[in-house]
Amino acid sequence: MSTTADLHIHNPVEDVLRKERIPTIWCPGCGIGTTVNSFAAALLGQDIDLKKTAIVSGIGCSGRVSGYMALDSFHTTHGRAIPFATGLKLANPELNVIVYSGDGDLTSIGGNHLIHAARRNMDIMVVCVNNMIYAMTGGQAAATTPGNSITTTSPFGSFEPEICLPQLVDAAGAVFVARWTAYHVKQLERTMAKALKKKGFRFIEVLTPCPTLYQRRNNMGDGLAAMVDYKNRSKIRNGAPTYEVALEPGGEIVVGEFVDREREDYLTRMRRQLGTNYSELPPQPEEEEQEGCCSSC
Amino acid sequence: MMHADPNCVLTGTHFMNGDAACCEGAIAAGARFAAGYPITPSTEVVERFAARVPKIGGIFIQMEDELAASITLQGMVWAGAKSFTVTSGPGYSLMMEHIGFAAMTETPCVFVNVQRGGPSTGLPTLPAQGDMMQARFGSHGDYSTISLVPNSPQECFSLTVKAFNLAEKFRVPVMFMMDECVGHMTEKVVIPDAKEIEVTPRRHASKPPSEFLLFEPGEELVPEMAHAGEGYKVYVTGLTHDKRGYPLMNPASQKELIPRLFEKISRAADELTIVESEGLEDADVVVVSYGITSRVAQRAIEMARAKGLKVGKLRLICVWPFPEKLIRELAPKVKALVMPELNMGQVVIELERCAGGQCKVISVPHPGGTVHKPADILAAIERGAQ
Numbered sequence: 001m002s003t004t005a006d007l008h009i010h011n012p013v014e015d016v017l018r019k020e021r022i023p024t025i026w027c028p029g030c031g032i033g034t035t036v037n038s039f040a041a042a043l044l045g046q047d048i049d050l051k052k053t054a055i056v057s058g059i060g061c062s063g064r065v066s067g068y069m070a071l072d073s074f075h076t077t078h079g080r081a082i083p084f085a086t087g088l089k090l091a092n093p094e095l096n097v098i099v100y101s102g103d104g105d106l107t108s109i110g111g112n113h114l115i116h117a118a119r120r121n122m123d124i125m126v127v128c129v130n131n132m133i134y135a136m137t138g139g140q141a142a143a144t145t146p147g148n149s150i151t152t153t154s155p156f157g158s159f160e161p162e163i164c165l166p167q168l169v170d171a172a173g174a175v176f177v178a179r180w181t182a183y184h185v186k187q188l189e190r191t192m193a194k195a196l197k198k199k200g201f202r203f204i205e206v207l208t209p210c211p212t213l214y215q216r217r218n219n220m221g222d223g224l225a226a227m228v229d230y231k232n233r234s235k236i237r238n239g240a241p242t243y244e245v246a247l248e249p250g251g252e253i254v255v256g257e258f259v260d261r262e263r264e265d266y267l268t269r270m271r272r273q274l275g276t277n278y279s280e281l282p283p284q285p286e287e288e289e290q291e292g293c294c295s296s297c
Numbered sequence: 298m299m300h301a302d303p304n305c306v307l308t309g310t311h312f313m314n315g316d317a318a319c320c321e322g323a324i325a326a327g328a329r330f331a332a333g334y335p336i337t338p339s340t341e342v343v344e345r346f347a348a349r350v351p352k353i354g355g356i357f358i359q360m361e362d363e364l365a366a367s368i369t370l371q372g373m374v375w376a377g378a379k380s381f382t383v384t385s386g387p388g389y390s391l392m393m394e395h396i397g398f399a400a401m402t403e404t405p406c407v408f409v410n411v412q413r414g415g416p417s418t419g420l421p422t423l424p425a426q427g428d429m430m431q432a433r434f435g436s437h438g439d440y441s442t443i444s445l446v447p448n449s450p451q452e453c454f455s456l457t458v459k460a461f462n463l464a465e466k467f468r469v470p471v472m473f474m475m476d477e478c479v480g481h482m483t484e485k486v487v488i489p490d491a492k493e494i495e496v497t498p499r500r501h502a503s504k505p506p507s508e509f510l511l512f513e514p515g516e517e518l519v520p521e522m523a524h525a526g527e528g529y530k531v532y533v534t535g536l537t538h539d540k541r542g543y544p545l546m547n548p549a550s551q552k553e554l555i556p557r558l559f560e561k562i563s564r565a566a567d568e569l570t571i572v573e574s575e576g577l578e579d580a581d582v583v584v585v586s587y588g589i590t591s592r593v594a595q596r597a598i599e600m601a602r603a604k605g606l607k608v609g610k611l612r613l614i615c616v617w618p619f620p621e622k623l624i625r626e627l628a629p630k631v632k633a634l635v636m637p638e639l640n641m642g643q644v645v646i647e648l649e650r651c652a653g654g655q656c657k658v659i660s661v662p663h664p665g666g667t668v669h670k671p672a673d674i675l676a677a678i679e680r681g682a683q
């Protein structure tokens with residue numbers, strides 16, 4: 001007779017998950033968990049000190065990822081995961097800091113922080129789960145929503161074109177830029193593993209299905225249908241110029257690692273400019289104040 | 298209790314403005330990290346900090362806006378640092394969401410607001426005290442925190458140290474409510490020996506990770522803190538959470554968490570009654586004021602005394618929590634409480650509530666841009682004495 005204990009199968013990635021928090025809040029067919037599986041495998045496949053690894057999310061369905069990882073987990077405010085992560089990194093440069101959040105969070109309300117963290121080349125890795133919708137709030141149009149999509153706030157089809165994230169962060173100065181879909185689990189894992197080892201601002205966009213709030217309203221079927229769609233439409237073009245990777249409704253989905261370059265990150269540059277060992281600079285500032293004046297002047 | 302680091306404290310007698318003194322106070326208190334965004338009349342604080350801290354192992358980062366600055370500093374705190382931000386007027390409004398985040402996640406930190414005339418862009422270079430209610434209630438939801446108000450460059454130094462110490466003790470965001478006058482006023486500032494400056498250390502986790510709960514109320518209802526990178530796998534969220542820090546969104550967990558955030562402060566009401574008083578014993582009228590206004594009030598009090606009136610002085614150094622008990626005891630003993638403020642009447646609402654109809658409460662409002670005329674406060678004192 002087998003017992004439940006005998007039946008326990010060790011999930012290869014469970015060591016980096018907060019098992020006690022599972023099941024997740026995510027719907028059947030949702031792509032967020034798929035990306036987490038790749039991420040967890042990437043983390044475990046590296047000689048990364050998990051005790052020195054922090055994960056920061058904003059708010060949204062994707063923003064819940066930080067809370068399922070057995071790392072130092074920070075679930076911050078909507079749009080502000082990147083500046084929080086910046087603070088962690090600056091005050092403890094030993095930390096590996098990963099931001100994991102949604103498209104609305106990172107690129108609309110948090111868009112300014114995305115641009116400036118890339119410009120500074122802050123040494124953090126950003127995973128953007130792009131389900132092309134504000135999911136957690138019930139399916140409103142986002143900056144990433146394909147034009148003419150039906151959403152709760154665009155009942156006649158959205159009137160706006162979607163943003164091209166790889167092009168944006170490339171232009172802002174990210175040193176590593178990639179895009180995959182939830183169909184490309186192995187490629188995503190490899191890219192994440194590579195990005196985890198790189199220094200500087202790294203950005204990975206992952207297209208994921210939101211069957212509940214995006215696909216359904218736009219007659220795009222379920223999570224499985226999304227996988228078939230990703231498989232049929234995607235084309236791997238590593239090194240593709242990011243101005244050629246914009247997503248068109250129904251068009252080709254260009255995936256791959258687009259940018260992988262070297263540029264001095266913020267802290268390295270700061271230390272270089274301050275002199276190699278800035279903590280040994282003289283402790284006292286120049287005294288500009290006059291001394292001994294009375295308090296009534 | 299620890300003491301300030303002697304390598305970083307500018308011990309001596311200085312002639313400096315309030316903004317500079319605030320910066321020195323932050324450094325003496327142990328802050329080596331800050332995030333900010335420029336805005337008049339507060340920027341001098343971080344300008345000085347940016348020049349000072351590279352030499353003592355710290356970092357100042359100028360962020361892309363106040364939304365960023367007010368959360369970057371909290372990332373710094375959760376990485377183990379003491380950190381703060383500095384702003385004014387519109388910038389303070391933008392920081393509100395993250396003041397609530399700090400209250401909810403019990404992140405010890407300091408928000409310095411050098412108040413200027415408002416609303417909106419208002420009077421960027423001129424004083425006001427119009428953000429006093431915002432300091433108490435500005436973020437959404439219900440929370441309690443501490444607001445200190447200095448009235449001199451000397452206090453900009455010493456009370457900034459205190460602000461950091463209270464932030465650590467209670468694990469709250471402390472509001473340091475300066476104003477343009479105090480910030481730009483240059484006076485004598487005596488910075489004591491480092492060993493005379495007490496610094497409250499972080500309440501760091503005393504248990505190993507396997508036994509530690511990040512939000513278990515400890516001594517004085519305040520939990521201990523572990524940082525990222527220490528092996529505790531901390532879980533920090535702005536959602537209502539349980540003792541582990543895990544989201545738990547129901548009325549019962551809300552009831553367990555939110556009242557405690559209030560109680561950890563309300564139970565320390567005596568310690569947080571920080572006032573300067575004089576002549577209260579036989580006063581007919583007491584002038585209650587804070588910040589720069591207290592210095593004008595001082596003049597009005599002297600003028601009234603010269604006229605033979607019995608006037609007392611009560612200066613609120615800690616405005617929030619409001620010294621409720623003190624006012625309840627004082628009100629039945631006097632004819633009137635007079636409150637001049639550089640706003641249209643904010644803290645006076647609380648004064649009136651605590652006076653409970655036991656005496657007259659006379660507001661002396663002022664829209665800001667400059668300070669009161671002593672004669673206006675004197676007129677209110679005379680009305681109160683009738």
Ligand SMILES: Cc1ncc(C[n+]2csc(CCOP(=O)(O)OP(=O)(O)O)c2C)c(N)n1
Nearest residue numbers: 059060061062078102103104105134135136
């Ligand atoms: C300041 C603020 N504005 C709005 C919200 C409401 N809100 C919560 S999640 C969300 C959208 C999240 O979208 P996205 O980042 O794409 O995550 P998803 O749920 O799609 O994974 C919004 C608008 C909020 N929490 N805070």
Ligand code: SF4
Nearest residue numbers: 026027030061135210
């Ligand atoms: S609403 Fe969409 S994004 Fe959110 S969990 Fe469900 S499927 Fe995933």
Ligand SMILES: [Mg+2]
Nearest residue numbers: 102103131133
């Ligand atoms: Mg989304």
